[in-house]
Amino acid sequence: MHQRKRGVGHSVGLLGRGSECALLDQLIAAVRMGESRVLLVHGAPGVGKSALLEYTENSATGMRVLRAVGVESEMELAFATLHQLCAPLLDRLENLPAPQRHALETVFGMRGGTPPERFMVGLAVLSLLSDASERGPLLCVVDDAQWMDRASAQVLGFVARRLLAESVALVFGSRQRVQDLLGLPELEVTGLTAADAHALLNSVTHVRIDQHIRDRFVAETRGNPLALLELPRELALTQMAGGFGLLDADTLPGRIEQSFLARIQDLPEQTQLLLLIAAAEPVGDPSLVWRAAERLGITPATALASGTDGLLSFDVRVIFRHPLVRSAVYGSAKARDRRAVHLALAEVTDAQVDPDRRAWHLASATAVPDESVAAELQQSAGRAQARGGLAAAAAFLQRSVALTIDPSRRAERALAAADASLRAGDIEAARRFADIADRDAQSEFQRVRAHLARGHITFAAGFNNEAPLMLLTAAQRLEPFDMDLARETYLIAWSAASFGAANRDSLMAISRAVKELPTPEGSPRALDLVLEGYALLITDGRSAALPTLRRAQIAFTDYPVQDLLKWGWAAFGVSPLLWEDRIMPEAPARALEEVRTAGALSEIPLYLHSLGIPILLSGELTAAAALAAQSEAVADATGVPMTQHTQLLLTAMQGKEAEASALIAATIEEAGASGQLNGVASAHWAAAVLYNGLARYGQALPAAQATTRSANLIVSQWALPELVEAAARVGDDTAARGALEGLADAAEPCDTDWAQGILARCRALLSDAAAAGDLYREAIERLGRTILRPELARAHLLYGEWLRRDRQRVEARAHLRTAYEMFMSIGMEAFAERARRELLATGETVRKRKNETSASGELTAQEKQIALLVRDGLSNLEIGARLFLSPRTVEWHLRKIFTKLGIGSRRQLGDVLSRGEHP
Numbered sequence: 001m002h003q004r005k006r007g008v009g010h011s012v013g014l015l016g017r018g019s020e021c022a023l024l025d026q027l028i029a030a031v032r033m034g035e036s037r038v039l040l041v042h043g044a045p046g047v048g049k050s051a052l053l054e055y056t057e058n059s060a061t062g063m064r065v066l067r068a069v070g071v072e073s074e075m076e077l078a079f080a081t082l083h084q085l086c087a088p089l090l091d092r093l094e095n096l097p098a099p100q101r102h103a104l105e106t107v108f109g110m111r112g113g114t115p116p117e118r119f120m121v122g123l124a125v126l127s128l129l130s131d132a133s134e135r136g137p138l139l140c141v142v143d144d145a146q147w148m149d150r151a152s153a154q155v156l157g158f159v160a161r162r163l164l165a166e167s168v169a170l171v172f173g174s175r176q177r178v179q180d181l182l183g184l185p186e187l188e189v190t191g192l193t194a195a196d197a198h199a200l201l202n203s204v205t206h207v208r209i210d211q212h213i214r215d216r217f218v219a220e221t222r223g224n225p226l227a228l229l230e231l232p233r234e235l236a237l238t239q240m241a242g243g244f245g246l247l248d249a250d251t252l253p254g255r256i257e258q259s260f261l262a263r264i265q266d267l268p269e270q271t272q273l274l275l276l277i278a279a280a281e282p283v284g285d286p287s288l289v290w291r292a293a294e295r296l297g298i299t300p301a302t303a304l305a306s307g308t309d310g311l312l313s314f315d316v317r318v319i320f321r322h323p324l325v326r327s328a329v330y331g332s333a334k335a336r337d338r339r340a341v342h343l344a345l346a347e348v349t350d351a352q353v354d355p356d357r358r359a360w361h362l363a364s365a366t367a368v369p370d371e372s373v374a375a376e377l378q379q380s381a382g383r384a385q386a387r388g389g390l391a392a393a394a395a396f397l398q399r400s401v402a403l404t405i406d407p408s409r410r411a412e413r414a415l416a417a418a419d420a421s422l423r424a425g426d427i428e429a430a431r432r433f434a435d436i437a438d439r440d441a442q443s444e445f446q447r448v449r450a451h452l453a454r455g456h457i458t459f460a461a462g463f464n465n466e467a468p469l470m471l472l473t474a475a476q477r478l479e480p481f482d483m484d485l486a487r488e489t490y491l492i493a494w495s496a497a498s499f500g501a502a503n504r505d506s507l508m509a510i511s512r513a514v515k516e517l518p519t520p521e522g523s524p525r526a527l528d529l530v531l532e533g534y535a536l537l538i539t540d541g542r543s544a545a546l547p548t549l550r551r552a553q554i555a556f557t558d559y560p561v562q563d564l565l566k567w568g569w570a571a572f573g574v575s576p577l578l579w580e581d582r583i584m585p586e587a588p589a590r591a592l593e594e595v596r597t598a599g600a601l602s603e604i605p606l607y608l609h610s611l612g613i614p615i616l617l618s619g620e621l622t623a624a625a626a627l628a629a630q631s632e633a634v635a636d637a638t639g640v641p642m643t644q645h646t647q648l649l650l651t652a653m654q655g656k657e658a659e660a661s662a663l664i665a666a667t668i669e670e671a672g673a674s675g676q677l678n679g680v681a682s683a684h685w686a687a688a689v690l691y692n693g694l695a696r697y698g699q700a701l702p703a704a705q706a707t708t709r710s711a712n713l714i715v716s717q718w719a720l721p722e723l724v725e726a727a728a729r730v731g732d733d734t735a736a737r738g739a740l741e742g743l744a745d746a747a748e749p750c751d752t753d754w755a756q757g758i759l760a761r762c763r764a765l766l767s768d769a770a771a772a773g774d775l776y777r778e779a780i781e782r783l784g785r786t787i788l789r790p791e792l793a794r795a796h797l798l799y800g801e802w803l804r805r806d807r808q809r810v811e812a813r814a815h816l817r818t819a820y821e822m823f824m825s826i827g828m829e830a831f832a833e834r835a836r837r838e839l840l841a842t843g844e845t846v847r848k849r850k851n852e853t854s855a856s857g858e859l860t861a862q863e864k865q866i867a868l869l870v871r872d873g874l875s876n877l878e879i880g881a882r883l884f885l886s887p888r889t890v891e892w893h894l895r896k897i898f899t900k901l902g903i904g905s906r907r908q909l910g911d912v913l914s915r916g917e918h919p
Helices: 018-032 049-059 080-095 098-107 118-135 150-162 194-204 211-221 225-234 237-242 249-265 269-280 286-295 323-332 335-348 355-364 371-386 390-402 407-423 427-440 444-460 467-478 483-497 504-515 526-539 542-555 561-571 586-598 601-617 621-638 645-654 657-673 677-693 697-708 713-730 733-747 753-765 769-783 789-805 809-826 829-841 861-871 876-883 887-901
Strands: 037-042 064-069 138-143 168-174 186-188 312-314 318-320
Touching: 018 037, 018 049, 018 138, 018 168, 037 049, 049 138, 049 168, 064 080, 080 098, 080 118, 080 138, 080 150, 098 118, 118 138, 118 150, 118 168, 118 876, 118 887, 150 168, 150 390, 194 225, 249 269, 249 323, 269 286, 269 312, 269 318, 269 323, 269 335, 286 335, 335 355, 355 371, 355 390, 371 390, 371 407, 390 407, 390 427, 407 427, 407 444, 427 444, 444 467, 444 483, 467 483, 467 504, 483 504, 483 526, 483 561, 504 526, 526 542, 526 561, 561 601, 586 601, 601 621, 601 645, 621 645, 621 861, 645 657, 645 677, 657 677, 677 697, 677 713, 677 829, 697 713, 697 733, 713 733, 713 753, 733 753, 753 769, 753 789, 769 789, 789 809, 789 829, 809 829, 861 876, 861 887, 876 887
Parallel strands: 037 168, 037 186, 064 138, 138 168
Antiparallel strands: 312 318
């Protein structure tokens, strides 16, 4: 553990800090009362942040205190700061669910295994802190948060946003706002008031100085306590008295460093070198510092003979007076001295216990390419990846590339660096190292893989009109070297093309290339069948593709998790393309559970959407709302942005015009600007559904037309019935018949009740009286055998509207009444209102009523999710893992749920919640 630094001294640091101390007192009091609190204390170097953190710790009497300090030289070591904070709690790991326990054991190097996602690590830390707080309130302090490694910052930011009902305070100290902590409650620490600043300045200047000079000094230091203490020591009396040498506030940290530097330069050479060793050694281990010093011929007797002028002290840990001292020492040292110090530290660092820190010291000691050091860095990258430290792995690999002289090895390491950088979210670094790999490639296979990396980078960057052809080229060039990777790349290229706006030509080019592939040896895998079926769909049409797609659907029910995480998302289109309504939700539902089990939390929103749309099409709006809320919670927790596909269609089907219109407009603007054109297509589809429900067919028509122009075959397929209905109602016979022809091409070859029912319903809209009635009745019969209640209700509505216009009022009333009741039970209020108006036109009296709601209608979306999960038998621990909450927060929500529902136990939830509602 790093001992906390003392800043400018506890009493001086708190001078004039009454309001800040009062706020921190309130924070501690709230935690003692069983609440959670989070605070980011930030301000300029020397302004007194550390003193405030120390005050908080001293005020936390009776509370357990955990401390960690970010260290600049450890920013490349994954989870270094997190390990500092959690180390005292590792004996409680056995209390965590197995996946969470394994995640922490893996990232802390206590076990091997598949690298966990940082969000699973965050959930584990949240559970660990919650468990520790069961024994009493807990204060967690992280100082110098601006120097946390990225993995620790992401995890602790995740935890900070999820704390609610635990007796835990999480307080950060930082020079500036940290990207991964943005949005947390803040306390900005500024300079002292003029009166307090003058008092502090008077205490360290014992000569007479004109008042206006003092005023200017206070003003230009902006009341920074460390500057007021240190800078008078740097300036000569004549400078102070005459006002010369005063500073500019913008260069204040540099001037403070210069003040420390002047004191450092007055020390003996061996003492300066000892300070440099301590500055380069982040752990603060006195034994390690002295062993490294011994290798450089430095002894305590010579180095400490004249002291260190209070800049460095040796105790249980090696402690600098202030981080700016460390910066001044390291920054001012000669390059050869820094390399010598790092080499000494590498030599005394145990290669078995701490191989990664040793490798980093070796890299810092090396001025020219060195294969042995580059190889060690590559091994460190592998260990970092195994712990889930993608940013650390990327940093190790990037440095490894710089130290590699052999072009072939450098190309291989650059490819690995590009991949790690991409997975760490650094697209620019990924692109830079892909370019290096291409430049240094010594074989065609290396050049092909560099091109593949560029394709993946382009796709990840959202350039969905450029990526497909890049991936196609990479797949073609991969064929002679790795046919499995080539096939996987073809599938990703095909799916990427479906996300673009102008990619129908790309789909054709990719599909033709796939058809030229040799037949795979042995029995075809799910990947092979999906790829072949998709290609046939484009080149030969649906009838030719159906047999292969049906085989793919069967094969896809049983596939390895590793394949699912790589390309499974691209195979979910098989069932919709086959118009298989009952099978459609099965694959994403299974996949969702597999992804949860694997801990791939950032993938969850994609799979929630893949399940949410089939659930909506079946009319389970409450269940879909829960999935949408969960997707939003995951996206918020993980910071992974994604189009709200399920929420778009949900609000449209509900007929919530204001909410749906705003979401549709925002999605079209934002997704369009970022190149996520699949999101734009979904938004237009939702608009077509919304406006058809509101009977505003003139607005539904262009929205549906925009959707059908999309390269996404599934969304454009689902938009065709909307286009037929809107065009028929506005009298655009050309558009209506063109859409019907496209629908016939998509549905006619598929002998399913969904396909044939929708086709019959749309044909009826454009048929004469002699045929329309039979077609509507066929549609109702076929759709009645599906799980698609909204489609059946719409068939009853359209038939009822047709019957009324044909003056068959009695029969019209029966179908319109059925439609109205179905829409109300589903929650499709705009369509229900359309049916109600038609009923009124038949002469029947219909009272407008609100949609019936269950007892859960008073609950928030999150409370409803928790209530339904509890009703279905999940424990607080299981619910917390699913919703990114601690068990104590789940229990806190449950108490509110019981109060709202007027019950007193978990068992009673089954009595008040409808079994038709699903979590």
